[in-house]
Amino acid sequence: MIQRLENNPYSQLPPGHIRLLRISRNASDKNVGYLEVVPLEEAPPFYALSHTWGTHTCKQDVQIHGHILNITAELACGIRNFQQLAINGSALDPPLLYMWIDNLCVDQNNIPERSTQVGLMRKIYSRSVRTLIWLGVDHGSHSTGWDLVDQIYAEFRSLHPTVSNPGQIPVKAYSDASHAVSKLPAWDNEAWGQMKSLLDLPWFTRIWIVQEVVLSSRDPIIVNAQRLFPWHRLEWAAGWLRRNGYLRLSRLSKNFLNVNTISNIRRSQSLWPLDALLSCTQIKFNATNQRDKVYAVLGIAAECENSAEVPEALRPDYSLETEEIYQRVARFFLERNGSLAILTRARGTAGSLSRKQRLHDLEKLPSWAPDWSDYRASNNGIRTSFSWIHYTKTEEPVKFGFPKQYSAAIDKRLKLLDNQGGSTLTVGGALVGEIVQRVSFSNNEETKEEFGSSLDSKIESTWNLAFSALKPTDEGGLERLAACLLKVTTADQHELTGRTWEQSFKDGLTYILSLFDRANTNATARLAGSDNPQAVAHLRRLASGGNAEEYRVLAGTFCFNRCFIVTSAGHIGIGTSDAQVGDYASIIFGSGVLYVIRRTGQEFTFVGELYLDGYMEGQGLHVQEQILRLT
Template sequence: MVNVSPRLRDSLDYEDPGETDPRLSFGFRSLSINSAEYEHYQPDDDHRPLAGSPHPTATRRNRRQRRNDQALHHAVPFEYQTTADGDVFRVVLLLAGTGDAPIECRLELESSRKPRKGYRCLSYCWGETTDRNAAILLDGFRFAVTENLHKALQCIRKANAEVRIWIDQICINQSDYDERAHQVSIMKHIFSKAKVIVWLGEEDDRSKKLCEYARKMGRGEHAPRDNPRTVLNRILSQRQLQDAVQRLLQRQWFTRVWVIPEVALASFTEVAIGNDLISWDNLVRLIKDTQLPQNGGFDKQTALLGNPRQRIAILSQMAASQREGLLHTDVTQLLILAKSSNATDHRDKVYAFFAMTLLRLRPDYRELPDYKRSIERLYIEIAEHYVNSIPWDAYYSRWHGLDEQRRTQQLMSMLYSAGRLHQDFDLPSWVPDWTFAWYQAPFWCTTDANLTNFSGRDDWSVGIRSQYRAGGDKLGTFELVGDAGRHYLRVSALVFDTIVEVSETTPASTPAFAGYSSTPTPGSAVTLDSPTFSFGRGSFKTKKGLLGMATRGVQPGDVLAIILGGDVPVVLRAADDSNWDREREAYMLLCECFVQSHDVMGGELLRTTAWQAEDIELT
C-alpha cells in the first residue's frame, strides 16, 4: 500500500461537511480548485509542462506550423513574369531553413553558356501522381509543388546556407509549350556544367546501412588484418544486402525517362536517400558487385529489357560517351530505355534524348522539340530518320565507327521493337511505339546488365545480341517507299511457312531441342515450356509441322518470315488488298517469334533457300 502524508482515513464519508480532501488544498503541493487567490493566473503564460498537457516545445512547434500554413494559404499564387529563351534559364535559390519551417525560394536568371555562379541540378521523380498538393514560397508567392519534391527540398536545404539549384518543376513554366521545348533544347548545356543530386526518396529501414556499405566499399575502409568482406558483412549480411539493393532498384526514380539525360550529361553525380549521400560511382559499383537471387519463374527484374540493372549499365555507357564528347548513335539503347520508362508527356520518350543524339545537329530537325506535334507523327518521323540515317548517312556511321554488323543490328532492333501486337497508337506496323512497355522476355537479344563496358564507344549493344542467326549477317533491301503521303518499309524476306493452329498455352519442348547453340550462353537457351519466354505468349503449329511461340494475337493464316539480316523470324499478316495496286506483296508486321528448329533459328534454312527471298513491303 502506498503511504500518503498526511494520513487519510480509509473512508471518505467525512463527519464534517466542510472537511475536504487535503490533496486538493494548496498545502498539499497543489492548487486549490476553488482558490480565489489565483484568479489572475493565465495558464498560457506558464511554459512548465503539466501532467496531461502537451509539452511546451510541441505547443510552440504546432503554433509556428499554424502560422506557416496560414502564411502559405494567404500568399498570392505565383505567376511567371518572364520567358526563359535564348541562352537563359532559371535557377532556384533555396533559402536556409530547418524542420517544418516553410520552404522559401527565389528565382534567378542564369546563362547556359557562361554561368556566373556554380549551381546544382536536382534529378528526382515527381511522385506517384503529378498533382501538386504541397506548396512553397517562391519570391514571396505561393507556388504549388508535388509532395515528393517538397520532401526533397526539405532534405536538400541547409540550416545556415543557401543552395543554388535547377529544378524542372519550378524553373520551367510547364504550361508554356514553347518554353518547355526551348529549355529541352539547351538541356545539354544546363546539365553539363552542373553537379547533379539524384534524390531517390526518403530513407527506409535499410537504406542508411546500404549507403554506409557503399561508402566503405568504395573507400576500402577496413583494418589491416581484416578481410574487407568481413568488415562489410558487419554492416549488412549478403541476404540483407541483396534485399536492400532490390528495394533500392524498385524505387520510382529508376523508371523515369528524364533521369537518363540528367545523369548522363552531368559533370558529377551524387545520390541522396533521405539525408544520406553517396557518389554515383559507388552506387554503380554496389549494384555491379551484388548478385541478386535467381527466381525460378518469370522475373521482370532480370527477364525484361530495360530492367533496373540494365538501365544502370546503359546510362553509365552513355555518360562515358558524353565525357568523351561523343553524341549517342545507338537507337537500340534508346528504345530499350524509352519503352521501359515513364513520362507524363509521351513525346518525352523521344525528346528526353534530344540533347545527347545526332538529331540536334541535323538542320531539318532544327524545330525539335515540338510539343504541339502529334505523338503519332513524331514517332513516324523518328523511325523514318533512323531508317534513312543508319545505313546511308556517312556522319552517322563515322561518329562511333559503326561497322555493318552494328548498323544492321540497330535497324533490326527497330522492327523487333515494333509490330501491330505491340502498339497502342495508330502507327505503321514497322514503327516502334515508344510508349508500349516491354512485358515479354525478348528472343532477339539478351537482357543482361553488361556492367563491364563503360567505354565511350557504342560497343555495348554488341554484347546483348542473341545467339540466333536466322537471317544471316548480310542485310538485304531496307528502305522507305512513299505512297499517298504515307511511307512503307521495303525489306528483303523469305516467307517460309504458314500458321495453321494457335493456342494460348505453350506445349512441352522437344527434349532434343534446347535453344540453337549446343553450348548456349548461360540462361539464354529458349524452350517452349520455359516460364521466362512463354510469359505473355502462346504457341502455334505451322503447315510444315513446326512448333513455335509468338505474342498472343497471332491467327491461323498468318505467315512466318525471315528478314535478311535479322536474327529471329517474324510473324506477318497479309495486308488488306482492297485498295492495293502494287507489284510486291504487302504485309503487316505483328511480332517476333521463336521456331523450334535448328535450321530456321541457325540460318541453315535461309542459306539453302536464299534464292526464294524477295522484296516485300511492310505497311
C-alpha cells in the same frame, strides 16, 4: 549577366538562356528562392536537380520570387530541404546557392519553351557542378537502407580492391553458402526489406533520371534529408549484386537493374546511339508524358551530340502526337541505319499480350512501328528481344542490332519503297511459308517464374509437334530433330550463357531425355519406341556431360510470351505469342531475323519477330522478291 525577374516568373526566355533558382539563405524570408535568367554559357556555379514529380493530386504552395506556386508536395519538401542545406552549410563544394529544377525553371504550360529547353538538357546537366538527387520524403526507413548499400559496397571493395569496371567482377550464381560467409547481414535482418523499399521508390523508374545521372560532370549526390550519399557506391553495389546472382532473388528490388543500366551508359567512353538507348530503357523506365520515352534520352544520344546538327526527326516538339513522334523516329532509324532491329518491340496486333501489357493504347500507331510507351509489367513479365545491344568494352562504340548468328537477310540492304512518311511501311522482302500449326507457350499475362512452372509440359507438346512435322526415321534424323528443336526453343542464344553450341546441345538433350524418362507420354513413346531403341541410345551418348538446368533457363527465357510454329514448307520456329495459323513467315531485306505478318487484303499487319530454322543463315534470299506493304 544575371537578370532579376520582378513580375511574371515565366517571362519569355531569350535564346540560349535558362532560369536558375537562387535559394534564399534567410530563414525568415517567405520566399524559398528567386528565379533569375542567365545565359547558359555564362551561368554561375549551379546544381541540377533530379527528382520524381510525384502525384499531381497532392500539392503544396511555395513562394518563389513573390509568387505563390502550387507544386507537388514531394518537390516542395525537397526545396525546403535544400534551403536548410544552404542555410546550415553542407559538404557540397561549391556551397549550394543556385539550382536548376525542371518544373520550376521551365514554364511547363509553354509548349515551345518546353521543346526548346529539352533540347538544352545535355548542356544544362553537363555544365552544372553535379546532379543532386532527391528521392522524396524520408519516412524513416531510408537511412537503414543506405547503411546496407554501404555494407554491400564495403563487401565489394574488400573482395575486389583493384576492380575499375563492374565487368571485371567475376560472374557467380547466388548461393546461400557464399552469402553466409560474407559480411552482409542475414536475410531475416530488417535492413534487406528497407533497402528494397528504398530502391522501389518511383525515382528509380523515371525515364528522365537516365540522362540526369549520366550527364553529371562529377559523381552525383543522393540527398536524404541532411545526409549526402555518393552515387558511385550505389552503382558499385548494384554491379556486385548482379554479378553475384543476387538480383535473381525476389528479396531485392528489380530497380537495381535500372541502376546497372545507367552505370553502363555512364561508364561508356563513347555516346550510345539513340536506338540502343531506347532499347535498354524502354522496359525499365516510365514517363508521365509518353513523348518523353524518346525525348528524355536525346541529351545523351550520339546523334544529338552537336545541338546545331540534330536531325529534324529528333528535335523535340511537344505539339506532335506521341504516335507521330514514334513513327518519325522509327523512319529516321530505318533510313539512316538500314537495320530492322528497332522492330523488336513493334506495336503488333490487336489483342496481343504485348498490347495488353501497355499502359497506353496508341491507337494511331501502325502495327510495324516501335511502341516505346510504358509497360504495366516490370522486366519480369516482358518477352525477351531477339535484338542485342553490342556492348562488351567501355572503350568500343555501342551498336544495336542482331547477334552475329542471325543473318536471315542481313546481306541484302533494307529496301524502303516509300519515303513520304505516313502510316504504311513499304519494303522489299518475300513470303517463305504459311503457318499451318502452332503451340502456344504463353496464353495469359504471367511472370517468368509462373511460366517456368509449366515449361516442361510446353516443351513436351512442342516435341510432339516437331516429331510429327519432321518425321525422323533413323538415329541421324532423331539427332537432327533434337538439334533443330533445341536451337529453336533457345533461339540459338547459347552464347548468352557463355557456352558453346556443342555444350548447349548436350544440355538440351539431357533435359529432353530427363523429361521423357519421367512418364510414359506420347512424346516418350515416340522417342523411346521399341522399333528404334538404337536412336535413343545414340541420343543418350550425345547427352553425356550435359546440364539440364542450363537449357531449361535459356529455353524459359526465349519461349516466354512466344509460340512454337510449323510452316507449310515444314520448317519450325518460334514467334510472338499472337502468331496464328494462316499468318505468313516473311523475310524483310536488311534484317537478321524473319517476321510473322498477317494478310489484310493487299496489305499486311505486322505481328512480330520470328526465329525460323533453315532460314537464319540467308537460305531464303533466293526466293522471288515481293513488295510488302505493312500497316
